[in-house]
Structure formats: C-alpha cells, structure tokens
Amino acid sequence: MSLILLGVNHTTAPVEVRERLAIPADGLADATRSLLQHPGVREGLILSTCNRVEFVAEEDDANLPDLRKFLREYFSLQASAIEPHLYEFRERDAVRHLFRVASSLDSMVVGEPQILGQVKESYSVAREVGAVSKSLERLLQSAFTTAKKVRTETEIGSSSVSIASVAVDLAHRIFGSLEGRQVLLVGAGKMSLLAARHLMQQGATQILVANRTPERAQQLAAEFHGLAVPFADLQEHAPKADIIITSTGALGYVFTRAQAQAILHRRKGKPIFFIDIAVPRDVEPAANEVDGAFVYSIDDLQQVASANMVQRSAEAAAAEKIVSREVDRFQLRLQSLDAVPAIVAVQEFAEQMRQAELERARGRLASLSAEQAAAVDALTKSLVNKFLHRPMQGMREAARAGDGVALDTMRRVFSRGNEESLRNDEEI
Structure with a gap:
C-alpha cells in the first residue's frame, strides 16, 4: 500500500483559507471523480467539513501523484495561498492521522460525534464513483473499527458535544x-x-x-x-x-x-x-x-473548545493508546498481505515442477490403475506441501517483521524464468 494524505484543518489554516477549499456536499462526487482521474491516483477519497479538507490517495507506483498540483488546478489557487497551511502524511503516518480523525481526536471539539459520520459519508460517495477499491476499503473499515473502539472503551464521548x-x-x-x-x-x-x-x-x-x-x-x-x-x-x-x-x-x-x-x-x-x-x-x-x-x-x-479539551485530556490519552494499537495491527495486516504474492509464486512454481515431473514419468506410470495413479498424485502433492511449509512460514514471518528484501528475493527467484528452469531440469 502506497498512501498519501494532504490537507488543511482548523489548526493549520484560518477559516478564510479553509472556505476557499471547501467542497459542498452536492459537489463531493464530482470532486472525487476529478481526484481519481489525476495522474498517479489509483484510489481516492475527499473529506470536506467545516474544520478540514483532506485528500487521501493510494498511489500508482509507476506514476506518483502530485496532490499539491491537483489542489492548485481544481481550486484555481496560487501555491503561495495554500502551501503554508498544508500538511502531508505518508504510509503509517497517514494511517494514524486518518484513524485519529475518525476517532474525533483531531477535532476542534475532541470527542464530538459528527466527524465519524462525515468520514463515512465521504467513503460512501467515493465508493459510489468507483474511487475506493481494496486498499482504501481495508484502510477505512479499520478506521471505523478504531473509532468504535475509542467510543466504547473510553469516556471521550461521555457528554454530547459538537x-x-x-x-x-x-x-x-x-x-x-x-x-x-x-x-x-x-x-x-x-x-x-x-x-x-x-x-x-x-x-x-x-x-x-x-x-x-x-x-x-x-x-x-x-x-x-x-x-x-x-x-x-x-x-x-x-x-x-x-x-x-x-x-x-x-x-x-x-x-x-x-x-x-x-x-x-x-x-x-x-x-x-x-x-x-x-x-x-x-x-x-x-x-x-x-x-x-x-x-x-x-x-x-476555538477558545471555548480548548476548555473542553482540558476536561477530556485523560480520556484522550486513553484513546490515543487505542489508535496506536490499531495502527500497529493494521500495519501487521498489510505486511502479512505483502507475503501473499511471494507465497503464491512459490506455490505456482512448485506445482509446475510437480506436474512436469509427473508428465516425464507418464510412460513408466501407464500400467497403474486409476486408484494407484490418484495415490501417486496425492503423494507428490503431500511431499510438495511439506517441503514448502517451512519456506512459507519464513515468508510470513519476514512480512510481519517488515523484511521486504527477503520477500522480494523470493518473488524474483520463483517468478522469473520458471519455464526455462523447468526445461533445464528436464535436460539434466
């Protein structure tokens, strides 16, 4: 997952700047479509509220998006008008920021319940226009789960504030x-x-x-x-x-x-x-x-909201711990997913080799009954699976440890030149 988040909020930009970037509810779908069409954006979502305007994008590795350029062009603004107020987060930091936003830890009134509904509305619009797929789907569902845990496991929303x-x-x-x-x-x-x-x-x-x-x-x-x-x-x-x-x-x-x-x-x-x-x-x-x-x-x-923050500081600290825990969990899940292509490549390579060996032995196995042939097929599958168990377990551990070098090596070894390797094996 290659994630970027760019935006402004009530702490970085005064209202006269935020209102120039605000997107009305009836214009959110068109704005999200425009974001999705911007070069380098594979998936995207826009969150526009009275206190923030944020752009979330899953990057296309072959063509990284320039979200600052998107803002300048979409809103017809000079860089000097918005650049001093922008913040940008990538990868884990972007995940953490989104989780905090959904949990109302980044709100002007900490603990207010409206922001989660606003994030869900942005998600719904993005899905409707086809801007959300696997990556952002996983991210947003995890954000919603985190926000729910913050609400149920702390008293941050004990009194209704907004x-x-x-x-x-x-x-x-x-x-x-x-x-x-x-x-x-x-x-x-x-x-x-x-x-x-x-x-x-x-x-x-x-x-x-x-x-x-x-x-x-x-x-x-x-x-x-x-x-x-x-x-x-x-x-x-x-x-x-x-x-x-x-x-x-x-x-x-x-x-x-x-x-x-x-x-x-x-x-x-x-x-x-x-x-x-x-x-x-x-x-x-x-x-x-x-x-x-x-x-x-x-x-x-803001001054009134600051008094609210003092009262809720202890609950906010507990909520921050939940967010950190959920960010770690999400990152581990992503790292486990990184192992999937390497594991699939190994399994496919091993299956090709097994089928090739069975084909080479077809003549010697011609006298076997259907039941005996099935037993040979099952035996070879079992041997391959037992042989692959330790390597695949190692790949999963490498993924959890964030060892991308090991995973990339396995992918290259088992996904490059498979047919040539098999032919060379036959000639030996």
Whole structure:
C-alpha cells in the first residue's frame, strides 16, 4: 500500500483559507471523480467539513501523484495561498492521522460525534464513483473499527458535544442566560438540529427556522415548537432575533455588512449576535464593524473548545493508546498481505515442477490403475506441501517483521524464468 494524505484543518489554516477549499456536499462526487482521474491516483477519497479538507490517495507506483498540483488546478489557487497551511502524511503516518480523525481526536471539539459520520459519508460517495477499491476499503473499515473502539472503551464521548453545542455555550456566555431570548437558525441541517436542542435546554423562548427547502424548515421548527419562516423573507424576520446561528452551504454571504446595519437599525440599538458555523462563511466579516453587531466565526469557537479539551485530556490519552494499537495491527495486516504474492509464486512454481515431473514419468506410470495413479498424485502433492511449509512460514514471518528484501528475493527467484528452469531440469 502506497498512501498519501494532504490537507488543511482548523489548526493549520484560518477559516478564510479553509472556505476557499471547501467542497459542498452536492459537489463531493464530482470532486472525487476529478481526484481519481489525476495522474498517479489509483484510489481516492475527499473529506470536506467545516474544520478540514483532506485528500487521501493510494498511489500508482509507476506514476506518483502530485496532490499539491491537483489542489492548485481544481481550486484555481496560487501555491503561495495554500502551501503554508498544508500538511502531508505518508504510509503509517497517514494511517494514524486518518484513524485519529475518525476517532474525533483531531477535532476542534475532541470527542464530538459528527466527524465519524462525515468520514463515512465521504467513503460512501467515493465508493459510489468507483474511487475506493481494496486498499482504501481495508484502510477505512479499520478506521471505523478504531473509532468504535475509542467510543466504547473510553469516556471521550461521555457528554454530547459538537461545534453546535460550543456555539450555544458561547451564546450563553454572552447573555448570561438565554431565558426569553429569540433565536433564528439559518439552515436546517445536522448542525442546526443540534444547536436547536442545546438552545431549548438553555431556556430559549422561541426558535425561528429558515431554510432554502421549506419542508425541512417546517419539520425542524415543529420538532422544537418553533416557527418556520420563508428563506426569501430572511431579512424581514432577522431583526426579531437576539441570536442568529447560521449553518448553510451557501456560496455567498447570507448576511452582508449592509444587511447587518439594516437589522440593527430596526432593532433600535439592541445588539445582535451572529454565530457563523458555516464554511464557507455565511456572515460577511465586515459585519463585525457595525455598532451593536457581534460576529463569531467557527474559528472563534476555538477558545471555548480548548476548555473542553482540558476536561477530556485523560480520556484522550486513553484513546490515543487505542489508535496506536490499531495502527500497529493494521500495519501487521498489510505486511502479512505483502507475503501473499511471494507465497503464491512459490506455490505456482512448485506445482509446475510437480506436474512436469509427473508428465516425464507418464510412460513408466501407464500400467497403474486409476486408484494407484490418484495415490501417486496425492503423494507428490503431500511431499510438495511439506517441503514448502517451512519456506512459507519464513515468508510470513519476514512480512510481519517488515523484511521486504527477503520477500522480494523470493518473488524474483520463483517468478522469473520458471519455464526455462523447468526445461533445464528436464535436460539434466
């Protein structure tokens, strides 16, 4: 397996960089197809969330891929715009990183449960477009198993946390209490659903929901006894809210500086708080310059998330041990697979030799009955298998020890010039 992982996340790139690389859900399949068509990519997967964009590729040994070039061309970016923010992992390090991501150890909010579902969604899309085959299939299934073990064997997810819950925690800190506060949710996806739950727990009086799909807005509003408002009338209803939480997939700003100023004018000086957990961002950063408007992006949630990390440090350490153990197990499995071609080559060579010797002796064995001929065939098979047992056991041990030289030697010896060797044996 020749694996490479290239990406950016919330620790290496600010939101203004991440949003330039963000891939909307409805564009993920096309982006994955483009990755698969890039020279040197045998298998591929793309993970795009509010906190990270990562590209995973199984390399074609004959033509190594330039994933940095893929990023520049696909997103039409200059190298200087993204290069300082990129990280790259290969082989074992890439495996470890992916296992940590799936286990929510690399998340802004350590232990949040959403990331595993996002990895699974990326995997599903990659499978649908034919970008996942044997290598990435093994890798991803192992990542899912690792994440499950982290969840079941540690308390890292003991309390339900997410970016949405951190956003609500921030709103609580701003107001002191959410009792009697009006909240507008813009976007009715999973993040909005989680935010609504936490807001109601904190005492919010009414929740307004706006979504481009009216049915989804009505469904979410009904669940929390709120009110669905038409997305087209968003600017009309926004002044009613004390807190606006946005989480859409819009490509442009949902709230501009001018619109924020208009909202504040209608609120007669009462402040309004925008908590923008979307990437790309829904609220123009310049809106923060308007008196009375306070805009918090997803990166501003990092301080709140840091407190969460302190509380979970002990569980995170236990989870890291599980990840290390599973990485070792995965690597051993890969090394065992490395022995398969060499073992097959030896078995095929031995079987060819056995068949050749039986053919040479055909004349001398002509007088044997069918039962006797079958006994000779079984005897020669048994002798070959017993002779090969020790060499094959040695190859498996070499694979587990990572001794690629021994395996390559066996492959060359038993897969090169078989026919010529057999002919030479006949002439002796």
